[in-house]
Amino acid sequence: MPSLRHEALLELFRNRPVLAAELLRDALGIELPAYAEARAESAELTEAVPTEYRADLVVQLWGDTPRLAIVVEVQLSPDEEKRYTWPVYLTHMRAKLRCPTVLLVVAPDAGVARWCGQPLETGHRGFVLKPYLAGPESIPVITRPEQARQAVELMVLSAMAHGQGEQGAAIAETVLPGLAGIDEERARFYFDLVMWSLNDAARTALEALMSSGTYEYQSEFARRYFTQGRQEGKADALLEVLDARGLQVDEQSRQRITACTELAQLERWLRKAVSVQSVQELFAS
Structure with missing residues (x-):
């Protein structure tokens, strides 16, 4: 089954x-x-025999007609x-789309990329498939x-391939400028x-x-995301303190805590949580 990282790529x-x-x-450097x-x-892709093949993704480059089909395969191991199956993907898409077809393998891990880059001998004279490889080196x-x-x-993609290395901090500085111009749902997904x-x-x-507050590229999305993260962290900490002290939190109280968007209020409740004798006392003014 495809992993979350596979699907995210x-x-x-x-x-x-x-x-x-x-x-x-x-x-x-491909022309x-x-x-x-x-x-x-x-x-x-389907054959006449009852066997189904499914590549990860196919991208078509179009003019008036299909000019090139790119079979995109994400490989994490x-x-x-x-x-x-890779040769099958190419030959079937070429027959289906009636245009030149290439295989692009995306492998952010260096070791996996080396494995993916090995030529595939099909057994037919001259038919050796060497995938185009997008790995950490490229x-x-x-x-x-x-x-x-x-x-x-x-x-x-750069962050996913290089974020663990010495360039990680430099890559991090590009994140907020990059996310500033796209819709919030996609920005949140990419940020994660x-x-x-x-x-x-x-x-x-x-x-x-x-x-x-002085960062020039800080977007409204970034401010909301950071604030929400702090709110969720305070709410989780508050619930953990109450649980550790053996205080029963009913569903209504739990919803009140998790729905609170005022950091100052959450902090006041968190301070009181170490000494109150009941959740109702926590909310008392």
Whole structure:
């Protein structure tokens, strides 16, 4: 079953299909045909025999007709089965779409990337499949705010590939500028991915930027996100104190605590929680 990280990586390409073309052209130096549009299409392939194959994602580059199909595969661990299914993906999509077809494997882990980059011998003379590989060595390190603003999905991919390394703190500084111009739901999702990918020092630096009222790129989203995180943390701490003291928290009281959006109020309740004899006393003025 696909993992959350696997699906999150695919979501970057669904949200920005041209990302597949950008990686091939800019990161891997592949010459692409002229195209006007990139589309994420169904990745399902079927044969006449009752066997179904499903690639992760297919991106089509279009002019007046399909110019190139890019089979995008996210690989987070070695999987010997892919040595047999990857050639199938290419030949079936080529037959279905009637256009040149390439395989782009995205592998943020260096060891997995080395495995993915090995040529696949099909047994037929001259038919050797060597995937185009987007791994840590080819995924660009995004450290400038203007880069993040122009291609926020590439910034997130950069964080997922390099956020644990020495460039983590520099990558963190691009996050808020990159998220400032996109819708809140997508920004929240991408922020979670980046925070999950950064090392401890970079994560701490990003949190400090979010809490700083002087940071020039701090968006309304960032302020709300940081404030909400502090509120949720205080509410969780309050409930833990009450539980540790053996005080019964009824559902109505629990909802009142978790729904509170005033940090000052949560802090007052937290201080009182160490000495009150009941939850009702906690709420007494």
